[in-house]
Amino acid sequence: MTPDVWVRVNSATFGGRMVRADIIEQVRWDRKTPQHLILTLHSGEEVRQDVRAGAPARDMDDAEGPELAEQLVSAIARASDRPGGQMLELRPDERTEGVGWLRTPLVDKPWAE
Numbered sequence: 001m002t003p004d005v006w007v008r009v010n011s012a013t014f015g016g017r018m019v020r021a022d023i024i025e026q027v028r029w030d031r032k033t034p035q036h037l038i039l040t041l042h043s044g045e046e047v048r049q050d051v052r053a054g055a056p057a058r059d060m061d062d063a064e065g066p067e068l069a070e071q072l073v074s075a076i077a078r079a080s081d082r083p084g085g086q087m088l089e090l091r092p093d094e095r096t097e098g099v100g101w102l103r104t105p106l107v108d109k110p111w112a113e
Helices: 064-080
Strands: 005-011 015-020 024-029 036-041 046-050 086-093 098-105
Touching: 005 036, 005 064, 024 064, 036 064, 064 086, 064 098
Parallel strands: 005 046, 005 086
Antiparallel strands: 005 015, 024 036, 036 046, 086 098
């Protein structure tokens, strides 16, 4: 059975959408567009995720951007091991005063019913 993992991608500039994790080919951060993570899909389409997710805006450094991309890849792998549908969303993290990938069951979302 294919894991049912979705990533909620939000961008103040490009809007929001849900993306199935199994069609994401690459996750990267580019210093030329430091405000977004770029997710490349199987189709070649690129979708962008705001890296601050509502947290106070400040520039990301050269280590922080790639680390956030790697955290998404790791979160997808962990969510794939869980039963049922899972959703990942970048949210402010009070513990780190930054952002982090929050995993929730997909069935808890009213729009998923």
